[in-house]
Amino acid sequence: MTCTNCGQEISDSAYVCPYCGARTPISYQQPVAPPANNDMAIAGLILAFFIPIVGLILSCIGLHNSKQMNGAGRGMSIAGIVISVVLMVFAIIFVIVYVVVLIEVLNAVADGIGDQLNDPNTYVGLAAMVRAKLPF
Numbered sequence: 001m002t003c004t005n006c007g008q009e010i011s012d013s014a015y016v017c018p019y020c021g022a023r024t025p026i027s028y029q030q031p032v033a034p035p036a037n038n039d040m041a042i043a044g045l046i047l048a049f050f051i052p053i054v055g056l057i058l059s060c061i062g063l064h065n066s067k068q069m070n071g072a073g074r075g076m077s078i079a080g081i082v083i084s085v086v087l088m089v090f091a092i093i094f095v096i097v098y099v100v101v102l103i104e105v106l107n108a109v110a111d112g113i114g115d116q117l118n119d120p121n122t123y124v125g126l127a128a129m130v131r132a133k134l135p136f
Helices: 039-050 052-068 074-110 120-133
Strands: none
Touching (some): 074 120
16 A cells, blocks of 8 residues: 555654654444344343243344344344243143143042042042043
């Protein structure tokens, strides 16, 4: 490269001209900024394990933001969405099984089996009856 001030040939990596002391265009370059973090994707992935519905919402926002951030956090957002949905499905199945078992136990008590709870064989029979009524 040549110096814009004196016209002498100088090194391409020089910040100033060694002949006249003028600054070269390379000295005005801005430092490269570090890549931005997708905070919504990070928060969504973490909260997916503890509060799945909040994790799902934040992961969806993080996925939307990743399009504007050149894909930063896209993988974390997708992982947060998948984990949130899977945990919510497990929670729904758990609640359904819990309600079915609770209803069956209350029906058994209402049918008079509750009077025989002192007999150890009653527990075995009650468990078998509950398992027979489950839809799974």
